[in-house]
Amino acid sequence: MRSMILLLAILGLAGCMNVSDMAEGTREQLSDAGFLDHSETRRASPWRLQADSFIYIAQGYFVPPGSAYPRPNVVAEEAFNGFVEYFPMVRRAKGPAGLEDAMGQARAVGAHYLLYARFASADDRIGTVEEWEDEESLDRLGRDRGVIQLMLIETNTRYLVDTARIRNRGGFLTFYDEKPEDLIGAPLEEYARSLIGLSR
Numbered sequence: 001m002r003s004m005i006l007l008l009a010i011l012g013l014a015g016c017m018n019v020s021d022m023a024e025g026t027r028e029q030l031s032d033a034g035f036l037d038h039s040e041t042r043r044a045s046p047w048r049l050q051a052d053s054f055i056y057i058a059q060g061y062f063v064p065p066g067s068a069y070p071r072p073n074v075v076a077e078e079a080f081n082g083f084v085e086y087f088p089m090v091r092r093a094k095g096p097a098g099l100e101d102a103m104g105q106a107r108a109v110g111a112h113y114l115l116y117a118r119f120a121s122a123d124d125r126i127g128t129v130e131e132w133e134d135e136e137s138l139d140r141l142g143r144d145r146g147v148i149q150l151m152l153i154e155t156n157t158r159y160l161v162d163t164a165r166i167r168n169r170g171g172f173l174t175f176y177d178e179k180p181e182d183l184i185g186a187p188l189e190e191y192a193r194s195l196i197g198l199s200r
Helices: 003-014 019-033 074-083 097-108 131-137 185-196
Strands: 037-044 055-059 089-093 113-123 147-152 161-171
Touching: 003 161, 037 185, 055 074, 055 097, 074 089, 074 113, 074 185, 097 113, 147 185
Parallel strands: 055 089, 055 113
Antiparallel strands: 037 161, 113 147, 147 161
16 A cells, blocks of 8 residues: 555656656756756846857857866867757857957858856866876875856947856766867756756
């Protein structure tokens, strides 16, 4: 009888939520607890863009302090991958550029907006046996972290439409052979979704 009541209670609770909602809620809880990768995005403006906005994506020359040296154009590459699904008219710079050069490139191709990004910090912790053999330092074991800064600028008026700061950290279950640049794809896609007004 007890098992029958327990079974009915579980079925009743399961009927209140979709399986996808339960999975998403579990993923969020595990991220907050530090078991999975976690990111936090802080935007300065609730500005929304139209889906037909032409966005040019560029990354600055700034090399983040810390133990990691990410690929020179990795933020622009990952931002492009995240934005292209939501903004069909998007292009990215071939390599890092200063802000004035990036603005000139964006205007030359006729872009409405320039998304200018940089890796503000990156901490690549020991996550593999090879990295341990190189460093052999217990205080360097653990989860990778990184911070990305974004500026969204209107090309005609040079108006700063939005600024954002994305903080990333790896999870205990996912830190093996992970780099700070591996953590930035999902939050950049989420930023693109927020710009177009879509929720998760």
